[in-house]
Amino acid sequence: KAGVTQTPRYLIKTRGQQVTLSCSPISGHRSVSWYQQTPGQGLQFLFEYFSETQRNKGNFPGRFSGRQFSNSRSEMNVSTLELGDSALYLCASSPGRLAGALQETQYFGPGTRLLVL
Amino acid sequence: QQQVKQSPQSLIVQKGGISIINCAYENTAFDYFPWYQQFPGKGPALLIAIRPDVSEKKEGRFTISFNKSAKQFSLHIMDSQPGDSATYFCAASTRRSGAGSYQLTFGKGTKLSVIP
Numbered sequence: 096k097a098g099v100t101q102t103p104r105y106l107i108k109t110r111g112q113q114v115t116l117s118c119s120p121i122s123g124h125r126s127v128s129w130y131q132q133t134p135g136q137g138l139q140f141l142f143e144y145f146s147e148t149q150r151n152k153g154n155f156p157g158r159f160s161g162r163q164f165s166n167s168r169s170e171m172n173v174s175t176l177e178l179g180d181s182a183l184y185l186c187a188s189s190p191g192r193l194a195g196a197l198q199e200t201q202y203f204g205p206g207t208r209l210l211v212l
Numbered sequence: 213q214q215q216v217k218q219s220p221q222s223l224i225v226q227k228g229g230i231s232i233i234n235c236a237y238e239n240t241a242f243d244y245f246p247w248y249q250q251f252p253g254k255g256p257a258l259l260i261a262i263r264p265d266v267s268e269k270k271e272g273r274f275t276i277s278f279n280k281s282a283k284q285f286s287l288h289i290m291d292s293q294p295g296d297s298a299t300y301f302c303a304a305s306t307r308r309s310g311a312g313s314y315q316l317t318f319g320k321g322t323k324l325s326v327i328p
Contacts, residue, residue, distance in 0.1 A: 099255070128315070138256070138301065138318040151315050185255050189314070199244050199305055199314035203255035 097122065099188050099204030107210045113174040116207045118186030120167050126150075126191030127169040128201060129161060132183040141184075144169055145191050173209075181211045215239075216304050218319025225326050231289040233322045235302035238283065242304040244314070247276065247287050250299045250321075259300075260287075292326045299323050 100119045108114050120127050128151075129141040140153040144163035161171040167188075173180055187201035217236045225231045235245075243264060248256035262269045262276040262285065269276045275288040289296055302319040 126314075130316075137320045138303075138316075140315045140317070143315065153315070187255075187316075200246070200258060200261065201314070201316060202258065203248075205253075205255045 099186055099202055101184075101186050101204040101207050103207060104205065105208050105210075107212065108176050109212050110176055110178060112176050113172060114176060114209060115170055115172045116184055116186075116209075118169045118171075118188075118204060120169070120186075120188030121202055124188035124190055124202075125167055126189045127163055127167065128187045128189070129169070129171050130185040130187065130203075131155070132185055132206070133181075138185070141171065176211045178211050181209060183208050216302060216317050216319045218302050218322060220322060221320070222323045223325070225292045225324065227292065227294060227326055227328050229292050229326075231292045231296070231324055231326070232286060233300055233302070233324075234284065234286045235304075235319050236282075236284045237304050237317075239304070239306065239317075240283070241306040242317075244305045245276070245278065245285050246303050246305075246316070247274075248301045248303065248318075250301065256301060289324075292324075294326045294328055297324055297326050 102117045126145045128143040130138050132138045143151040147163045158174045163169045183206040185206045187203045189201045246261035247259045249259045250256040260271045260274045264280050273290045278285045299321045301321045303316045305314045305316050
């Protein structure tokens with residue numbers, strides 16, 4: 096099976112702009128989670144989508160949003176970019192079944208590195 | 213507050229030695245503890261995971277030891293190799309009540325360098 100893919104891999108934006116990142120989960124996986132990774136804060140949970148619905152949300156401002164499509168692909172959007180949004184944005188997929196031993200195992204993509212100037 | 217504290221921040225081990233990374237957590241509702249390995253420019257890759265109903269799990273050279281009463285767990289890498297040089301993250305999750313959703317809370321990471 097192909098792994099989690101994320102596009103684009105690198106992105107440079109300026110303050111005030113908005114950005115959309117894309118994630119394609121492993122085939123058959125219905126849950127997609129997004130994480131932000133920075134040297135200072137480490138890996139922090141942004142939100143999780145399952146069957147096109149946001150099931151869980153981390154402690155990030157409303158400028159960070161996401162959505163999931165019927166084919167489980169997901170996008171996240173950051174509006175009004177700030178310098179502090181520079182980070183590696185990681186997408187992770189999991190089977191998302193409510194029963195089963197490995198339902199919670201999350202498989203990460205390579206990430207999108209965002210630089211805000 | 214849901215936190216996972218990881219130590220040490222960095223670790224240098226001789227080839228063939230044992231690398232040990234420790235994590236401690238506070239939230240007793242955590243019920244799944246994975247370890248991830250991350251190489252520069254790559255996303256984290258799942259190494260091994262454990263549930264609190266077992267005290268140890270071994271997969272190849274990687275072993276997780278789990279102490280439920282102390283709320284601590286650790287990763288042991290036996291016969292460490294230069295190819296093991298990477299950043300290792302411990303994590304913990306719990307299912308949100310009724311939601312079926314799992315959110316990983318990560319430690320800050322340990323940069324392991326294995327020298328020949």
